[in-house]
Amino acid sequence: MIAYVIRRILMAVPTLVAISIIGFVIIQLPEGDFLDRKIQELQEKYGDSSSMARVEGLRERYGLDRPLWQQYLTWVSGFVQGDFGESFDFEREVDELIWDRLGYTILLSLGSMLFTYVTAIPLGIYSAMHQYRWPDHLLTLIGFVGASIPGFLLALALMVAMFEGFGVPLFGLFSTAYEGAPWSYGKVIDFLNHLWIPVIVVGLNGAAGLMRIMRGNLLDVLGQPFVQTARAKGLKESVVVVRHAVRIAINPLITIFGMSLPGILSGSTIVSIVLGLPTIGPLLLRSLLNEDIFLAGTLLMMFSVLLVIGNLIADIALAWADPRIRYEA
Amino acid sequence: MDEGYLSYRRLIWRRFCRHKGGIVAGGVLVSLYLVALGAGIFAPYPHDRTDVRMRHVPPQSLRFSLTDGLHVYGLKSVRNPVTSELEFTPDSDLRFPVRFFSADAENGFRLMTSEGPMFLLGTDRMGRDLLSRILYGGLVSLTVGLIGVMLSLVLGTVLGAVSGYFGGWVDHAIQRIIELLAAFPPIPLWMALGAAVPPGWSSIQTYFGITIILSIISWGGLAREVRGKVLVLREQDYTHAARAAGAGHWHIITRHLLPGCYSHIIVVATLAIPGMILGETALSFLGLGIRPPMTSWGVLLEEAQRVEVLLDNPWLLYPAIPVLFVVIAFNFLGDALRDAADPYGG
Numbered sequence: 001m002i003a004y005v006i007r008r009i010l011m012a013v014p015t016l017v018a019i020s021i022i023g024f025v026i027i028q029l030p031e032g033d034f035l036d037r038k039i040q041e042l043q044e045k046y047g048d049s050s051s052m053a054r055v056e057g058l059r060e061r062y063g064l065d066r067p068l069w070q071q072y073l074t075w076v077s078g079f080v081q082g083d084f085g086e087s088f089d090f091e092r093e094v095d096e097l098i099w100d101r102l103g104y105t106i107l108l109s110l111g112s113m114l115f116t117y118v119t120a121i122p123l124g125i126y127s128a129m130h131q132y133r134w135p136d137h138l139l140t141l142i143g144f145v146g147a148s149i150p151g152f153l154l155a156l157a158l159m160v161a162m163f164e165g166f167g168v169p170l171f172g173l174f175s176t177a178y179e180g181a182p183w184s185y186g187k188v189i190d191f192l193n194h195l196w197i198p199v200i201v202v203g204l205n206g207a208a209g210l211m212r213i214m215r216g217n218l219l220d221v222l223g224q225p226f227v228q229t230a231r232a233k234g235l236k237e238s239v240v241v242v243r244h245a246v247r248i249a250i251n252p253l254i255t256i257f258g259m260s261l262p263g264i265l266s267g268s269t270i271v272s273i274v275l276g277l278p279t280i281g282p283l284l285l286r287s288l289l290n291e292d293i294f295l296a297g298t299l300l301m302m303f304s305v306l307l308v309i310g311n312l313i314a315d316i317a318l319a320w321a322d323p324r325i326r327y328e329a
Numbered sequence: 330m331d332e333g334y335l336s337y338r339r340l341i342w343r344r345f346c347r348h349k350g351g352i353v354a355g356g357v358l359v360s361l362y363l364v365a366l367g368a369g370i371f372a373p374y375p376h377d378r379t380d381v382r383m384r385h386v387p388p389q390s391l392r393f394s395l396t397d398g399l400h401v402y403g404l405k406s407v408r409n410p411v412t413s414e415l416e417f418t419p420d421s422d423l424r425f426p427v428r429f430f431s432a433d434a435e436n437g438f439r440l441m442t443s444e445g446p447m448f449l450l451g452t453d454r455m456g457r458d459l460l461s462r463i464l465y466g467g468l469v470s471l472t473v474g475l476i477g478v479m480l481s482l483v484l485g486t487v488l489g490a491v492s493g494y495f496g497g498w499v500d501h502a503i504q505r506i507i508e509l510l511a512a513f514p515p516i517p518l519w520m521a522l523g524a525a526v527p528p529g530w531s532s533i534q535t536y537f538g539i540t541i542i543l544s545i546i547s548w549g550g551l552a553r554e555v556r557g558k559v560l561v562l563r564e565q566d567y568t569h570a571a572r573a574a575g576a577g578h579w580h581i582i583t584r585h586l587l588p589g590c591y592s593h594i595i596v597v598a599t600l601a602i603p604g605m606i607l608g609e610t611a612l613s614f615l616g617l618g619i620r621p622p623m624t625s626w627g628v629l630l631e632e633a634q635r636v637e638v639l640l641d642n643p644w645l646l647y648p649a650i651p652v653l654f655v656v657i658a659f660n661f662l663g664d665a666l667r668d669a670a671d672p673y674g675g
């Protein structure tokens with residue numbers, strides 16, 4: 001098992017290297033960058049030597065005059081050491097900007113994941129046990145609509161509904177009173193009060209899809225001979241389903257955990273932008289619009305790193321649950 | 330007729346017809362595409378007709394009376410003392426009958442117009458008719474999905490087939506590329522690529538740029554599916570027979586392997602279209618996709634992004650309705666096609 005885990009972690013390294021190259025190239029694609037504009041701005045405004053010296057310092061630090069591959073090496077070697085460069089837009093180090101937001105991103109994603117599984121598995125089981133009767137049809141319809149509603153539109157509609165209906169402004173993760181305040185019991189409660197709506201909005205698509213998969217898996221398993229045997233032994237239907245069938249039907253869902261991660265991260269990005277949540281999504285949008293290359297590059301990398309780590313965990317969980325996988329690759 | 334005498338295509342069609350949801354979804358989609366294609370006729374106004382005196386007019390309702398026939402009320406405007414914006418209310422003394430099949434020099438041939446203002450879904454901040462803009466925008470939003478899927482279909486089918494057929498290092502290389510693309514979450518990757526579309530590009534260039542960006546992610550999944558199918562089919566007796574008879578690689582792939590994948594490819598493609606339409610909507614919504622003056626549902630929704638504006642003018646959220654309809658319809662259609670194409674289905 002340990003050998004498998006180590007091998008799997010080592011396999012992620014070349015992926016990360018390739019991702020960093022692609023990410024760097026994408027970020028460099030737009031013509032000109034923030035620094036060019038900054039230089040122009042500074043020249044027009046002041047034209048004095050101290051601001052120009054600052055610009056020269058930045059040029060020096062990132063080797064902006066050197067060929068692209070050298071710039072990449074400068075950037076990536078800094079990245080490994082935890083130096084992500086400077087955000088030209090915020091005029092701060094990138095790493096000061098992202099850690100808090102990264103935490104909220106992970107929290108929101110994990111929350112959505114949890115919501116997805118906690119709602120989808122029981123509903124999928126219920127749907128399968130009532131196949132082709134009206135609860136099943138109703139859940140199928142809800143599943144279809146739920147899988148089709150884009151999160152950001154749902155977020156917009158909820159914002160309007162909450163404000164019109166209850167006068168609650170649905171924005172951010174904290175009330176204004178707790179914004180910037182140190183963590184306390186009250187702040188945690190306030191935070192959780194703000195968190196549940198985005199969690200549901202982000203998790204809805206995944207939950208709808210997963211419910212269908214759980215239903216399908218369980219129906220497949222329920223048709224198998226060992227289930228018939230269990231029934232023939234005179235076991236109660238609930239025992240047959242929960243103890244015998246669900247245990248098998250739930251296995252493929254571990255693989256799906258890894259597959260649903262891109263969707264969750266995508267959804268949380270755009271929902272966060274709409275709801276003004278302090279995750280890395282809104283920061284990515286702003287950095288892209290402003291061509292703040294080091295911030296955008298770092299954030300794009302962070303998204304992929306989260307995805308790679310998530311897949312790693314899914315693979316390890318799968319290997320733990322299914323011994324055949326450990327010996328295969 | 331006995332099912333044994335029907336061709337595969339007829340069989341699929343027959344099974345598809347049993348799926349009522351699929352038929353309805355197909356009908357809805359065909360009519361939506363027709364309406365979007367004929368936006369120049371169905372829309373009451375051109376999509377870029379602005380009227381600064383008619384900003385943020387709420388939706389007017391169609392009314393019917395025996396004396397006036399189908400008509401809309403005129404508009405009374407009052408200036409709000411706080412916001413100093415004009416606010417509109419229907420004026421029942423003024424009635425403008427709706428004219429059908431009218432043609433004039435300014436607007437060309439239109440199905441439905443009125444002499445007075447007729448904004449059935451309201452107007453936006455520049456006094457443009459939202460209904461007309463939704464219809465014109467539909468053309469962009471709906472075709473982005475189709476063209477994007479066609480692109481990823483070509484790419485995915487060719488690379489998937491090559492990957493599965495030749496195996497070895499070719500297969501290895503293609504699979505690694507697909508894995509790399511899957512290592513980015515779609516929306517952030519699309520956002521970064523969308524930001525890289527040069528601002529100097531024309532509307533049409535941007536449109537195709539965005540379409541290509543959207544297909545960059547989805548071809549990978551399709552290529553994997555085709556590869557899986559081809560891996561099975563290339564070991565079939567008839568493929569060995571073709572090879573023994575001296576058929577070339579190209580002939581075997583196109584004549585013997587791909588036809589076996591078609592039903593599968595169509596299903597996957599249908600289910601990929603809504604994702605692309607949503608991708609375009611999301612990108613344009615964020616200001617990284619289609620750019621004005623070209624319009625799409627996402628561009629229209631961008632105006633609804635600010636809550637303050639949305640609370641005062643909730644009709645700006647209307648473009649979300651066709652988005653939902655189209656996505657749900659494509660999902661139903663794809664599901665029906667999957668059931669129909671499944672050779673083991675009833």
